[in-house]
Amino acid sequence: MTHPLMAPATLDNGAVLVMRVMPMPADANANGDIFGGWIMAQVDLAGAVLPVRIAKGRIATVAVNEFIFKQPVSVGDLLSFYARVLRVGNTSVTVHVEVYAERNPANLQMVKVTEANLTYVAIDGEGQPRALPRD
Ligand SMILES: CC(C)(COP(=O)(O)OP(=O)(O)OC[C@H]1O[C@@H](n2cnc3c(N)ncnc32)[C@H](O)[C@@H]1OP(=O)(O)O)[C@@H](O)C(=O)NCCC(=O)NCCS
Numbered sequence: 756m757t758h759p760l761m762a763p764a765t766l767d768n769g770a771v772l773v774m775r776v777m778p779m780p781a782d783a784n785a786n787g788d789i790f791g792g793w794i795m796a797q798v799d800l801a802g803a804v805l806p807v808r809i810a811k812g813r814i815a816t817v818a819v820n821e822f823i824f825k826q827p828v829s830v831g832d833l834l835s836f837y838a839r840v841l842r843v844g845n846t847s848v849t850v851h852v853e854v855y856a857e858r859n860p861a862n863l864q865m866v867k868v869t870e871a872n873l874t875y876v877a878i879d880g881e882g883q884p885r886a887l888p889r890d
Contacts, residue, residue, distance in 0.1 A: 762835045762857055762865055770837035770853055773804040777833050789828040794869055795819070798852050801836035802873040806848035809840070810877035811888050817847065822871040832856035834868070841872065846884040849874045 757763045764772045774797070782793045799816055806814050828834065835855045842849040854869040879885040 762833075762855060766837050766853065768839065770839040770851070771805075772835055773838045774801040774836040775833060776836075778828060778830055780830050783830055787830070789830070789832075791824055794824070794828060794854070795822065795871075797834070797836065798822075798854065798869065798871055799873065801854075802838055802850050802852045802871070803875055805838050805840055805850055806875035806877075809843060809848050809887060810875070813878050813880075814848075814875040815878050815882070816873060817876045818874040820872045820874070822869075824869055826856070826866055826868045828856055828868050829858065832858045832868075835865075843887065845886055847874050847876045848887070 776797055778789045778793065782789050784790050803814060803816070833856070835857065837853045837855070838850045840848060841851050850873055852871050852873060853867060856866050856868045858864055858866065877885050877887050
């Protein structure tokens with residue numbers, strides 16, 4: 756369901772909204788833009804949402820690929836993180852994460868600011884890869 760005041764819950768490519776967050780001044784660099792490292796941490800958190808559900812337990816990030824910063828992010832942007840599963844392997848799940856910023860409340864715009872591919876591995880109590888549940 757789409758609300759007229761909010762970014763949609765899904766994208767046309769099937770990606771689903773997994774997280775929303777608004778950066779604060781403490782997350783900005785000297786130029787006033789948001790640190791790339793802060794955005795990467797949020798993408799890592801958002802990217803883990805679907806793999807945790809598929810793995811039904813503990814996971815670890817094994818790889819981050821094709822991380823693209825398309826547009827700067829500003830304090831006060833409302834960031835929406837959308838994820839879709841690209842691949843389910845024996846022990847790993849690869850997802851594509853897209854980040855959109857809602858900005859300029861007087862004339863609301865939704866701008867894609869970042870995208871990346873991340874791979875997570877299901878791990879056991881010793882931190883070793885474990886097979887994904889198949890049920
Ligand atoms: C995650 C970890 C347990 C995997 O152990 P590993 O011995 O490298 O695992 P394997 O080589 O058996 O690979 C496991 C899966 O990861 C995938 N994988 C490994 N390296 C990869 C890479 N660079 N890119 C994409 N997938 C990768 C493999 O293809 C395999 O997937 P599959 O079983 O679905 O085919 C281990 O690398 C680790 O502990 N890394 C640190 C994790 C961490 O601390 N992350 C937080 C960020 S610092």
